[in-house]
Amino acid sequence: MKTYRDITGDGGSQIVAQVVAARQSMTRALAGVRHLVAVGSGKGGVGKSTVTIGLARALAAAGQRVAVLDADLNGPTQAQMAGVRGRPWIPGEDGLELPRTAEGLGVLSMGSVLERSAALRFDTVSQGDEQVWRGTRELTVLGQLLAGVRWGELDLLLLDLPPGAERTLQVAQLLGPRAVFVLVTVPSAVAREVVARSLDALTGNGVAAPPTGRVVGYVENMAGYWCRDCGAVRPLFPAAEAPLPVPLLGSIPFDPALAAACDSGAAPPFDSPAGDALRTAAQRLLAALDSTESTP
């Protein structure tokens, strides 16, 4: 009797062919993107989105062609942080036109088109059993967004990843080996431990390495509190733990002005220690990317 491998094709369902075609269309859509940089953590609340938009603005200010994809479909923040909330998504001749800020930064975020308090919901034939398929569906939608937007020619496409160590790995596998990763942590032992787990998942760490891109470094956010009055940076957390075993791209002190800029969709205050740290991190990221180009 014939086995599975003896039979060519799938009898006409074309399910595998459709999945392969979707992957190929993603590759085609990203052909003009030089570097695919995923900003993740595994830990929630460490400032991934703040670091992402801050890096994007610093890179754009340095002359790079940059766009941001808010990969956190359930908790999108980039539309608000970039100031593109409510701006319509325009169907172009060959896919969705990339919405841009007044400064020319491309930003695609579900927050542009979802009501402020609306949850992301899907049509379903298995009402009440979303746990079975929701994670896969969200990854599929993320792939469709990557494939369906006219990204054009970009030096960097930054992805703001959702929280969760397992989600970080899932997105990494969706993106494949051409993506590189920047991890974000805060100087607390608890956060560092979770981020270390994400790093371990992404790098394999001696176990069979998953088919993901490499981690180019990490950013330490909320690295002290900068007082605008006295100019001092005071610790927010106990003495720092041992660093992660990847390059430190930058340490960003907490600055209320940076938080306010993010909330209002304005550019971060680059004339501050936080702004300096973002610029430094952006420069170090570029250097790391240039040292070993991403595989197209």
Next chain:
Amino acid sequence: MKFLCIACDEPMKLEESTPPADGAGFTATFRCPSCGQGVAMLTNAWETEAVGSLGVKLGNGRESKCPMSSMMATAREAAAGGSMIAAARPAEAVGEGLTWTAGALERLDRIPEMVRPMAREGIERYAKSAGRSVVDEVLLAEARAALPA
């Protein structure tokens, strides 16, 4: 998944598929091209969703009630905020009184299925604010030009 006719040792071919109804699964019939023996594959709602969540169109690419294609069907239906995902808000007939040309609908069809209803709604809001009754490619270009380049 493949189906084999044991008697003929021949792979069966997809013959027919029935879009799943709400709360139900998916039905596909396969038939042996040699002896004509048929078999029906019946999936439950979980199995249907599991496959549909990969973004594939069940039923040999035909539109069905599988997750993504139902969104596409909705986007093609007349106006009004029937977004499959926007959730927890009252249906709002944003597109009432607006007509989409075939060319504009074609462009809408080229963007990800998931976001079509939302893109549609945004365009219709723009059209209404601009006092237009027809959404065509000219209006789409106009809306694009109104945004930062």
